[in-house]
Amino acid sequence: ETVMTQSPVTLSVSPGERATLSCRASQSISSHLAWYQQKPGQAPRLLIYNAATRATGIPARFSGSGSETEFTLTISSLQSEDFAVYYCQQYKNWPPWTFGQGTKVEIK
């Protein structure tokens, strides 16, 4: 099983600032990585797939990078609606499809 580890657990950021979230895979997953955003009481929303491709309707301030075992989600200028929990998920070595434990982006 490919274990996904996200850091930090919580990220405190001021509106307008840049946020950088990390995700590490326990083995190589090439670029088979997705990022999701989840707000309280809502289902997750797909942000990024193939490590760097934005899903339909996702603003350009969200960008993904990385390959093999190290990945990054960057939010260039945080808006109020971006404060949420973010998950990474690998789809290289399945089953199982595995998620990271999440990073909570909170207002500083």
Next chain:
Amino acid sequence: QVQLVESGGGLVKPGGSLRLSCAASGLSFSDYYMGWIRQAPGKGLEWVSYISASGRTIFYADSVKGRFTISTDNAKNSLYLQMNNLRAEDTAVYYCAGDQLPNWFDVWGQGTLVTVSS
């Protein structure tokens, strides 16, 4: 507009059974790779089960293997999760989710809460 709507959650005693349903509009399950993903209270996301677009390939997480059964009814455009011998650790919000590829999950339902407690 693509929409998934889950139903069937509720309170059940340990050892009991529940059947979750996921009704689709705007998509056909014969074109989508679908899964069930759960989220325990205050916790992260855990993949539970998968069914291919053809329905011929099915996988389960080790934690539910032998107890849960995934299925689809293309005529009703519905996805199901039959959950037997439920345990307290199965308590979670269950989401149906899928995509036209067996990779990421682009379409999600709103979730249905399953509580296993005596």
